[in-house]
Amino acid sequence: MSDLNNGISRRSVLKGAAVGGLGIAAGGSLLAGCGSGATGPLAYGARSVDAGPTAQNEALLAAYTAKTGNEVKYNATESNAFQNNLSQYLQGTPDDAFEWMAGYRMQFFAEQGLLADLTGVWDTIGDQYAESYKIASTGLDGKQYFVPRSWYPWGLHFRKSMFQELGLNADNVTNWDEFLKMLDGMKKKGLIGFAAGNKGGWEAMGTFDILNARINGYQFHVDLLAGREKWTDAKVTEVFTYWEQLIPYMNTNVLDLEWDGAMQLLLQKKAGSMLMGSWFGGNFKEQSEADYLDLSIIPFPEINPANGRDTIDAPIDGYCVAANGTNNEGGADFLKFAGDIEGVNAILGAKDANGLPIPMTSANKGQDTSSYDPFQKEQLAVMAEAKYITQFLDRDTRPDFAGPVVGPAIQSWFKNPKDIAKIQDTLQSQWDALPPLA
Amino acid sequence: MSVDLQLAQAAAKYKNKQKIKDRFISVFIGIFALVWIFPIAWTIWTSLRPYKDVRANGLFSIPETLNFDNYSQAISRMDLPLYFWNTALITVPAVFLTLFFGSLIAFVVSRYSFKWNVSLLLLFTAGNLLPAQLVFIPVFKMYVSLGKAVGMPRILYDSPWGVVLIHVAFQMGFATFVLSSYMKTVPKEISESAMVDGASVFTHYTKVMLPLLRPALASLGVLMTTWIYNDFFWALVLMSSDSKRPITSALGRLQGEFVTDYNLLAAGATIAALPTLIVFFLLRKQFVSGLTLGSTKG
Numbered sequence: 001m002s003d004l005n006n007g008i009s010r011r012s013v014l015k016g017a018a019v020g021g022l023g024i025a026a027g028g029s030l031l032a033g034c035g036s037g038a039t040g041p042l043a044y045g046a047r048s049v050d051a052g053p054t055a056q057n058e059a060l061l062a063a064y065t066a067k068t069g070n071e072v073k074y075n076a077t078e079s080n081a082f083q084n085n086l087s088q089y090l091q092g093t094p095d096d097a098f099e100w101m102a103g104y105r106m107q108f109f110a111e112q113g114l115l116a117d118l119t120g121v122w123d124t125i126g127d128q129y130a131e132s133y134k135i136a137s138t139g140l141d142g143k144q145y146f147v148p149r150s151w152y153p154w155g156l157h158f159r160k161s162m163f164q165e166l167g168l169n170a171d172n173v174t175n176w177d178e179f180l181k182m183l184d185g186m187k188k189k190g191l192i193g194f195a196a197g198n199k200g201g202w203e204a205m206g207t208f209d210i211l212n213a214r215i216n217g218y219q220f221h222v223d224l225l226a227g228r229e230k231w232t233d234a235k236v237t238e239v240f241t242y243w244e245q246l247i248p249y250m251n252t253n254v255l256d257l258e259w260d261g262a263m264q265l266l267l268q269k270k271a272g273s274m275l276m277g278s279w280f281g282g283n284f285k286e287q288s289e290a291d292y293l294d295l296s297i298i299p300f301p302e303i304n305p306a307n308g309r310d311t312i313d314a315p316i317d318g319y320c321v322a323a324n325g326t327n328n329e330g331g332a333d334f335l336k337f338a339g340d341i342e343g344v345n346a347i348l349g350a351k352d353a354n355g356l357p358i359p360m361t362s363a364n365k366g367q368d369t370s371s372y373d374p375f376q377k378e379q380l381a382v383m384a385e386a387k388y389i390t391q392f393l394d395r396d397t398r399p400d401f402a403g404p405v406v407g408p409a410i411q412s413w414f415k416n417p418k419d420i421a422k423i424q425d426t427l428q429s430q431w432d433a434l435p436p437l438a
Numbered sequence: 439m440s441v442d443l444q445l446a447q448a449a450a451k452y453k454n455k456q457k458i459k460d461r462f463i464s465v466f467i468g469i470f471a472l473v474w475i476f477p478i479a480w481t482i483w484t485s486l487r488p489y490k491d492v493r494a495n496g497l498f499s500i501p502e503t504l505n506f507d508n509y510s511q512a513i514s515r516m517d518l519p520l521y522f523w524n525t526a527l528i529t530v531p532a533v534f535l536t537l538f539f540g541s542l543i544a545f546v547v548s549r550y551s552f553k554w555n556v557s558l559l560l561l562f563t564a565g566n567l568l569p570a571q572l573v574f575i576p577v578f579k580m581y582v583s584l585g586k587a588v589g590m591p592r593i594l595y596d597s598p599w600g601v602v603l604i605h606v607a608f609q610m611g612f613a614t615f616v617l618s619s620y621m622k623t624v625p626k627e628i629s630e631s632a633m634v635d636g637a638s639v640f641t642h643y644t645k646v647m648l649p650l651l652r653p654a655l656a657s658l659g660v661l662m663t664t665w666i667y668n669d670f671f672w673a674l675v676l677m678s679s680d681s682k683r684p685i686t687s688a689l690g691r692l693q694g695e696f697v698t699d700y701n702l703l704a705a706g707a708t709i710a711a712l713p714t715l716i717v718f719f720l721l722r723k724q725f726v727s728g729l730t731l732g733s734t735k736g
């Protein structure tokens with residue numbers, strides 16, 4: 001019902017903007033000090049057709065149009081199709097502003113000159129974001145090409161009710177020994193300790209990321225993914241040695257399950273814990289509010305005291321401006337609004353079909369976290385503990401390496417962990433064989 | 439008498455043997471039929487279950503509820519009228535143009551002998567062998583730069599006409615090949631008498647050949663329709679606006695970024711497959727003859 005209202009109000013806002021377009025536009029230029037001028041109509045490419053993000057985007061666009069009088073054409077594409085076709089999209093007739101991801105995935109296209117420089121936007125809204133977000137938004141040439149919107153952490157998820165039944169306290173699972181003890185206790189009760197699915201090939205990359213960062217530290221991890229360290233390094237072997245200790249506590253069909261299969265084990269209380277991005281919480285929420293409220297997250301336990309729990313995989317989603325768009329200035333102006341707390345609040349104010357808020361953890365410092373649900377607050381806490389943020393393996397390294405090479409390599413390791421030396425050799429030789437980036 | 443008996447016995451034995459053989463073959467065919475029907479049956483079965491049920495109880499559990507909710511949800515989320523219209527906008531012109539151009543070339547190549555006619559036929563047929571994945575980047579760049587050159591960036595790229603054009607170009611090779619083999623089965627005498635009666639080349643084509651080609655055109659048309667209908671690739675790489683893409687891409691709308699509801703997807707896939715099924719059952723005869731078209735030279 002409120003979704004309907006939302007739609008109506010958005011439409012009437014657009015209509016109002018069209019009728020009073022001149023007046024508002026004039027007002028906009030008078031208020032140029034606020035950072036928004038009349039930059040003309042623009043097109044916005046959304047990377048999702050799901051109900052939640054659509055409601056959020058519509059709220060954002062309506063707020064922008066109401067403020068500036070600029071009409072925004074909304075083009076939504078399903079996320080997989082959008083992602084697979086992005087290269088053509090950006091070279092062809094792209095929308096002016098579009099949704100994308102931070103880190104290497106943004107830099108890859110920025111290097112090819114397909115993204116517009118957003119340094120000016122960052123001059124205006126930069127102080128609303130922590131330094132780590134600015135780093136994730138910066139291209140290899142030192143200029144910003146990205147404005148963050150939201151993020152989600154990768155951590156150890158469990159069900160509070162299960163921990164209670166098992167007499168476990170999440171605060172006591174902070175290091176590797178305690179973690180193994182917890183898994184052992186679950187195994188003795190006939191449960192799967194550490195649910196895992198890796199049929200898709202990308203799921204287990206999260207486990208590799210966190211183990212590598214915990215054991216060898218943030219710097220080694222990013223250096224390895226950038227090719228400055230070798231995959232044949234003994235440090236990488238050690239990651240897999242630790243990983244192997246977890247195998248007895250995993251479900252036996254890791255390579256037959258996709259992430260959602262592993263999630264079902266947790267939902268059905270057959271598994272005690274799972275390492276995954278918190279985004280999957282939406283599934284619990286869809287199942288029932290009670291299941292969602294039962295969900296909890298803690299940082300992955302410490303392994304090497306020198307590193308503590310200082311690193312986290314927290315992929316950032318946000319926006320870019322396409323260099324080949326027809327209105328770069330308008331795109332940048334829109335992102336200035338979307339990144340500003342005003343735009344962020346418009347997004348956070350969006351409601352789903354049942355009139356409930358849509359959980360989203362914003363990247364903006366000024367966000368009002370009082371309306372966040374307990375699970376979101378835990379995510380914030382997990383994030384706050386981390387000093388370094390990584391984006392996830394397939395966003396932190398070359399796209400032609402992550403999916404085609406690392407994914408199958410980890411899958412073959414699951415088939416035979418004893419092959420690790422051979423797998424490391426393959427990884428390194430495949431990296432060496434990659435063509436240089438243009 | 440005894441010879442007769444022996445013969446009868448032998449015949450009975452043979453019949454028996456044949457029966458066993460038949461039974462064996464039936465079982466074999468039955469197994470294959472099951473293997474073929476299984477994915478479809480499983481899709482339909484999946485589409486009747488809500489994902490909530492699967493998520494809570496696992497894939498191989500006894501369903502708590504079976505209903506058509508997934509279908510009604512799929513229909514509303516897929517924006518069916520829009521995407522079916524988009525598909526029609528691509529498929530109908532593409533099929534007609536392919537048949538038209540294909541029959542023209544086939545006509546010239548098979549009815550008139552000139553120096554290059556075999557090479558011409560080979561050239562068109564060879565085009566079939568190029569995989570789409572190999573040529574899509576040049577085609578894409580061509581479309582974009584052509585759009586820039588004429589000052590209308592969306593004249594071919596991100597336009598249904600661009601997709602129609604590439605389908606015509608790609609399918610014409612096969613159409614030419616099939617239609618020319620069919621035309622070769624039409625007795626030369628018909629053409630000769632038409633020419634003696636003073637028919638021009640054009641009359642020869644429209645009044646004499648086209649009516650004779652009708653069965654071949656019908657079956658080829660059915661095949662082309664299903665192929666072009668099922669295309670996802672060209673529409674994906676040659677269009678940037680999702681709202682212009684055909685029904686095959688609308689299926690993606692059911693696949694969330696984070697939550698993939700396979701039960702809903704199964705319902706959507708069943709709906710999207712319906713038109714091809716209907717076309718197939720209505721024109722089954724043409725379809726089967728289409729598959730063997732040109733395989734024998736009458």
